[in-house]
Amino acid sequence: MTTGIDDAGARLLGTARKAVGLSGVISLLLGILILVWPGKTAAAVAVLFVIYAFIVGLDYLGTAAFGKVSSGWARVGYALLGVLFIVAAIVSLSNLGATTAVLGIVLGVTVGVLWIAEGVIRLAALGAAPSRGWAAFSAIISLLAGIMLLFSPLWGAAVLWLLLGISLVVIGIVQIVHAYKIGK
Numbered sequence: 001m002t003t004g005i006d007d008a009g010a011r012l013l014g015t016a017r018k019a020v021g022l023s024g025v026i027s028l029l030l031g032i033l034i035l036v037w038p039g040k041t042a043a044a045v046a047v048l049f050v051i052y053a054f055i056v057g058l059d060y061l062g063t064a065a066f067g068k069v070s071s072g073w074a075r076v077g078y079a080l081l082g083v084l085f086i087v088a089a090i091v092s093l094s095n096l097g098a099t100t101a102v103l104g105i106v107l108g109v110t111v112g113v114l115w116i117a118e119g120v121i122r123l124a125a126l127g128a129a130p131s132r133g134w135a136a137f138s139a140i141i142s143l144l145a146g147i148m149l150l151f152s153p154l155w156g157a158a159v160l161w162l163l164l165g166i167s168l169v170v171i172g173i174v175q176i177v178h179a180y181k182i183g184k
Contacts, residue, residue, distance in 0.1 A: 013182060021175070024176035024177075027168045027172035028172025028173060030165075031165045034164060045103070047093070050092045051089075054090075058086070063082075064078035064082060104153070104154050105154050105157065108149050109153045115149065119143030
């Protein structure tokens, strides 16, 4: 005879299994899309940024028109921000290829700067590292990769995009297998 706790546990296990499986399928599909159509998938991500900018613009315009703002200058500022976001969204959507390239460059430069900072910090912390050789090697690799991304951010972003696709495929497969094995 099963108790209510056993039934609740079985339902929770079934829900977890479905969630992990669904997450795996979504990861796998996104990874495949990135690997098969990297440019079109990147453009789709750019469209999501455009939609976000448009919604933020509408929000700022709504705040300017209906929000409880303390001063007239704040209202004008919100209105200007709203218009700027909406104009940016329209301009970005009108030349989606350029928008995608700019987002790739921003991503490449951002990751490059972060990797350089990471390398410098690792070099500064070498004295406390348990394995100084590996820490120094890792720091140098991080510095070189960061510098490479700064000199060629769009190429670097394309490589990172493909690595993301590969990672999503692997993660998706692992999650699907894990979902199958949950509760067994």
